[in-house]
Amino acid sequence: MSTFEVSTHAYTNDSSHYKQLDLYTPHAGSPHSPLLVFVHGGAWRSEDKADHRALAEAFVARGYPVAVTNYRLSLCEVEGQPPSVQHPAHIQDTLEAIEFLAHHPPKKNVYDPSKLYLIGHSAGGHIVTSLMLDSTYASKAHAYVRGVVGADAFGSDPSLYADASPVTQAPMPSLLPPPPMLIVHSLEDDLLDIAQANAMVHHLKNIGANVNLDTSVKGKHYDMLYTPEFYDLIVRFVKDNNQ
Numbered sequence: 001m002s003t004f005e006v007s008t009h010a011y012t013n014d015s016s017h018y019k020q021l022d023l024y025t026p027h028a029g030s031p032h033s034p035l036l037v038f039v040h041g042g043a044w045r046s047e048d049k050a051d052h053r054a055l056a057e058a059f060v061a062r063g064y065p066v067a068v069t070n071y072r073l074s075l076c077e078v079e080g081q082p083p084s085v086q087h088p089a090h091i092q093d094t095l096e097a098i099e100f101l102a103h104h105p106p107k108k109n110v111y112d113p114s115k116l117y118l119i120g121h122s123a124g125g126h127i128v129t130s131l132m133l134d135s136t137y138a139s140k141a142h143a144y145v146r147g148v149v150g151a152d153a154f155g156s157d158p159s160l161y162a163d164a165s166p167v168t169q170a171p172m173p174s175l176l177p178p179p180p181m182l183i184v185h186s187l188e189d190d191l192l193d194i195a196q197a198n199a200m201v202h203h204l205k206n207i208g209a210n211v212n213l214d215t216s217v218k219g220k221h222y223d224m225l226y227t228p229e230f231y232d233l234i235v236r237f238v239k240d241n242n243q
Helices: 049-061 089-103 123-133 135-141 158-164 194-206 228-241
Strands: 004-010 020-026 035-039 066-069 116-121 145-151 181-184 211-214
Touching: 004 049, 020 049, 020 089, 035 049, 035 089, 035 123, 049 066, 049 228, 066 089, 089 116, 089 123, 089 135, 116 123, 116 228, 123 135, 123 145, 145 228, 181 194, 181 228, 194 211
Parallel strands: 035 066, 035 116, 116 145, 145 181, 181 211
Antiparallel strands: 004 020, 020 066
């Protein structure tokens, strides 16, 4: 017999699959519980909320409700033409999902809408970090986001996309410091190295953020998401900041 429920919700008036989220709620939920919000990776052009059901179930088994969001992808519709969905659409969609969860909880008394913890993997880590560092979004998201986790999220040379890179962003002084942040990097990652994670941590510390870098989780770029060590690390981060 299942100990949780899964429901799918459109977070805007657009009923597109890309504007939906899945909400996993334990039967023994509490209106005081934080909500974990997972934002998938996939280089902004692949993956889906359904791909991460196992991750959501792992957190539900540890007592936490979880929302897994979709966002519009940068797909090539016409050969030789750039995708119609471009930066910052992915960030804008994710902000809409977060505002929906905060202002219009699709289920009552299963989480505290003022206690959202964002977890982003790969491109999703770029998205959730940008939400906290770009004043356009941070002015809204800071009200209900209590913490942010970026997992194996930072790679490439930010000088190539300076306007879109969280490594170059800082919110206006009235929005500092951002919520506590945890950068998780597996030293076994087969796509990204530690250098950009270090650069992100250095930048966050320079703007006064409460940030830590953790390299204890093992596994390749995707495998690290599905380890007990990763789940337990996130739970500790939430507990430490949910005072």
